[in-house]
Amino acid sequence: MTETSLHRRLPDRLDNPLKSGLLSWEMLLVLVAVAIFVANSFASPYFLNAWSLSDLTFNFTEKALIALAMALLIIAGEIDLSVASIIALASTLMGLALQFGADTPVLVAIGVGVGIACGAFNGFLVTGLKLPSIVVTIGTMSLFRGIAFIILGDQSYKGYPASFAWFGQGYVWWVISFELVLFAIFAVIYWVLLHRTNFGRRVFAIGNNPVAAQFSGVRVDRIKFVLFCLTGLMSGVAAVLLTARLGSTRPSIAQGFELDAITMVVLGGVSILGGAGSILGVVLAALIIGLVTFGLGLLNVPGIVMSIFTGALLIVVIALPILWTMMRERRA
């Protein structure tokens, strides 16, 4: 092709994908994870042990399952703050069904089904009635947990069957827990969904510019509704795992899970304004938060200090990219 040709040929890309991969946010997260891992192994003699490391994974798998779906929701420019309350309601209804003699498959179906129903309710309020998701899910956050309190009061449900407990306490092989395997499977599914399908492409388009996406023939409301249902589904799955692991249900179950899940999403490099992010980043961020909280736990740091740490981390992570661009603009 010569310079004088009528139409110039446009190359696919100019940058080197390998080079931009090395300089990515995900690469930074890998370094941070390694650093914390090394620090932990020096800080505590109990850390470098297969069973300790296995215990570590229980610290984040349930929240990280929610974070996977939450990542897609935040990329699409919406948010769901009611996920912890969905867990409480799903767990309570599972406990209630247990009182009527429900067996394990029925319990699981109820947990997951309640999750999807709650997500669909959020999705309907946001897409059907055009309400802002932050307001809707603050409302349903109180609503769902409130229903759990009405049903359960200050009581608790106990006596889940052993076959049900396996979901939260069982091991698939040696130190590899069922929770970890399930998380790995879902992480792959969500990675494919977000990065390799038409659906994921449309999610990014909506997050970048919902109006232009609609003008381009994307069914914006339908996709947002599906995303709320997915987040509800993952909350239901988390409710099954958590209830099975604890072996009991109280209405205060999973308090504060929504903040941890959102922290994982944002730390994972998902833009809180929507339109950008990756599943790999979210998985790495979940691992980092698991490592940090477990490490602090081994050092007997009280829980309240850990939540200070999580809060500070969230603010720093949101502020960092903004500070970064401000500094670059000043230099330019």
Next chain:
Amino acid sequence: MIDPILTLTGISKSFPGVRALHEVSLELYAGEVTALIGENGAGKSTLVKTMTGIYQPDSGEIRMGGKVVTLPTAHSASDVGITAIHQETVLFDELSVAENIYLGHAPKNRFGLIDWKTMRREAQATLDSMAAGIDADMPLKELGIAKKHLVAVARALSVDAQVVIMDEPTAALSQKEIEELYVLVDLLKQDGKAILFISHKFDEIYRIADRYTVFRDGEMVGKGFIKQTPQSEIVKLMVGRSVDQIFPPRHAMVGERVLDVSGLSHPTEFRDVSFSVRRGEILGFYGLVGAGRSEVMQAVFGLTRPSAGTMTLAGRPLSPRSPADAVEAGIVYVPEERGKQGVITGEPIVVNVSLPSLKRTSRSGFLRMAEEFRLARTFTERLDLRASSLSQNVSTLSGGNQQKVVIAKWLATDPKVIILDEPTKGIDIGSKAAVHEFMAELVAQGLSVIMVSSELPEILGMSDRIVVMREGLVVETLDNVDLAPETLVRLAAGIAEERAA
């Protein structure tokens, strides 16, 4: 000969890629109304913003009462005595009428606090002098739009402004309210204010203006006394072009009817709109801003639901409930607001182009990047897109090239009808020509094109037939054979046909 109060000389203002004002001049005289006339995009609004301190001119000087002034802020403009009443009044619904009148220059008592008593009394006195019949204590939100205009005028009187700019003040008013406004304008004249009156409506201009100034393409092309000038001369000044654009020559091979729209209505925006587009035809839609052209197109594209009417596309009934439905049926829409509605900035070219065609580039829902690049390359190269690579972010492209991305995106869906809403607004001359040439190519291949445009040369240069709309109604559908631009302007503005002298 009296001297003007306000003189603008040699004012120029450019924005990236656009020359909005070029060496324009304007004089305003005490006790007289000067009408500022021009097509959309002639530079009227830019001039108003320059006079009220919102824009800074690149060159030129502003003299107020013979002294050169600079207007670095909106506040400095009101300090020298220039105030503007805008199309949408800039007032505050939650405040009282008196507060609105005195916002920013409220009388103070000796402690430096607002002297509410004086403020209320003065406000009421001003309102009464206008015979407005408004209580100064009333919250503004309880007033109708016309009364709000009165409050805006009272505000202009209270700041002791010498120059009052009225930017299309009648756009939202009923005939009765317009009459009341005329009375006010007379009042302001008697008070010795110099008034700049901006309007598209010729009956208004002839009714209240003393002088006129005509702008075209950012330049001052004529001025004089309105009583001595026939309408036809002003229309000629408005539409005559200094540079004649060249449009691609083409011979319409018009085929069967593709899209039929009949009796389409919307509760507020348009009524009983009927038209049809044939294969290989460019149908132009002309009208003033707010005539309802874009709203009709958005109903055809499924963005809004019409309240009545039927549409048929290639013999099949069409009632899209969303743009996705319209695209599937074969109707695509290139919106006027390119940045907000057209391209997804922040995403690369290839992703923008493939978005509506994902069903074809993917396999059972899974992306195939190679197919997407192939599709994007085919259509962007046909449009001669200027970019470094297909992975370049669209936000880094110029307006004209962004428009090419939007058009490429739609061509890739293989549409039957393509609607272009102000397709060359705000893009450079070179890209304009490329878009025009491409439109000609499209219809030659048997597509149907609907083009909404406020630019007369574009409408006359490209269309086979022209639908003229005014105030939500179709006024006339014309074959574009030896049409005079004046005819279109008259129909769009609602001026009765004049016999040539």
